[in-house]
Amino acid sequence: MRKLLGLLAGTVFFVGGAATGAGAQDTIKIGVTQPLTGAFAASGNYVAQGTRIAEEEINNAGGVLGKKIQLIIEDNKSNPTEAVTTVEKLIEKDKVPLLIGAWSSTLTLAVMPKLEEYKVPMIVETSSSGKITRSGNPYVFRISPTSEMEATAFKPIAKHMGIKKAAFLYTNNDFGIGSADEYGKMLKANGVEIGPRETMDPAATDFSAQLAKIKASGADTVFVTTAVEQLTLILKQAKEQQLKARIVSCGGSNSPDQVIAQAGAAAEGSYHTTFFPPWFPEVTTNPEVSKRYMAGWKKHGFNVGGLTEGYRGYDAVYVAVAAIKAAGKPDAEAIRKALWGVHVKGVYGDIHFIKQGPAGKESGQNVPTVYLVEVKNGKVQKPQF
């Protein structure tokens, strides 16, 4: 019902703005493209909810450059073609000087050529494929970590866990392949034997064949890279097939709370990388920001399982506003230049951009903290090694 009201309010606002012709002057628009329907709908909606909390906080505090900000959130339907359409609509029709999006690596990679074509920067809030910041697109500014950063952070943990032989199970897309490549490289360099590398369609629901193969390989640890829905099914089916190997989920789109709620006992003993641990906000770089974000989430009555996704959108809006403020005007090129200088205290940590990719066409990349949690006694805990 709240969604419907929000939709109606949005429509009324839009019609009002168009009628007076003053809408564009009253607010500074920021375009958001997220998968609100389709395979990634759950995560996309959480990120969108996170952006709404930040929008409300910023506007209650007076907005930016004396104006309120207005988020225009478009649904890219978890589909790369639709993602391109949403970006064109946001830039051409809404004239947004800055974008936030597009959740999955495949969706982000699909819209990147459009950013160069229209010369509008985008803050990438979730995607992890290395290709995004290494392909020489100077309009990309990523606040989420790359798979490579995640794998590097995992290196000491692999030693503690005593991993001898690793297997991989990942979605057959940019996100999954990028993650398995980076983890595989890191583990191999540290003397770990690499077992089967099994893939799956992002929409698949049955992984019995892959799990049977992994079980027979004798691997002691399986690195799983996918979104939470498939992760839940993999944990359940691994238990059905009595897979003894330790399961580590990578990529941070794993919502351990939702996994526990839905996989139950099958989640026991699994490990999950995350970039924000809402179970222990005190360990994060900026505990006061983490707690403010969590309070906003609670106030709106959003699903607690979405806390591990929503902060991505929340931080992205704060970074966007910091860049607009530094640019001094809602102009795409000025904002792009200003993004290089932003320092924002976020849930992701102290956000600022380092250069990645070919010289002269570098993309911006933030270096967030990576956390590992363990499911033990039906609860999310800090792992003890």
Added chain:
Amino acid sequence: MRLPVFAPFQFNALERRDLSEFLQHLLNAVILGGTYALLGIGLTLIFGIMRVVNFTHGELYAFGAYCMYALVMRLGVNFYLSLLLAMALGALLGAFIELVLLSRLRRADIDTTMLVMIGAWIIMQNTEQWIWSGVALSVKNPFPANPLVFGPASVSWLRVYVFVVALLLIAGTYLLINRTKLGKAMRATFQDPDTAALMGVRIGRINTATFAIGSSLAAAAGALLGPVFVVQPAMGDLAAAKAFAVVILGGLGSVPGATVGGFILAFAEELGAGYISSGYRDAMGFVLIILILLIRPTGLFARKERIG
């Protein structure tokens, strides 16, 4: 070239591991095949016999799963009773779709009907998302958490239950079509509606009944598989793709064909993913379907009667 005489232990260990993996693959394929067959039989009634390209099949499947979630998790209804209720609700929804949309399109060309059904599919999927949000939901089941173990292979009790119920539903559908008066009237109606009407068959009612039964079977598949997997709005898309594959493979309108087609698809996927490449798991099934259709263009069990 392996010489077991010189390295008996090594050889045995290797063989046993390969054999246990193979057994697990076989068990998985049999269980999965029952699922695909169940998805196929509901569609073979509607697509194969009625000749309606039913794009809402996947959504009726999702509807069954959401019914199961609502009944078991929200209203606390008994797990087994919920399956029957979900099937009844699926039949009602199917009858509603037939009466509101399809009964007006009976003389329309196939393109018009397809467009209307695509529209219905999108409306149904978005309605599910609006009511339940995109977050995946899970349904608890009364079966023990520990799997049923056959030597080195194992399978969950829930999946065994799904398999048994699926076989019962398939057998029931077969008997309904081939051994009952309603089944005879159904076959007559879709073979030649004018003659059937002249013989006193009320073809309007038969159309509604057939669509309702097919929908009920789709809902049953969703209600059975919802607890195995998770319930989410997009769950019907892949299910529908598999159902169409199974029906085309087996031959339009044939219940034994859909059953065999379901098992063939499951074996192709499971063994293809296990021994060739899991990345092409979904492609394996379709490659096999193309090969079979090249040899038998009407599918494995094409109906002997002419339709239309």
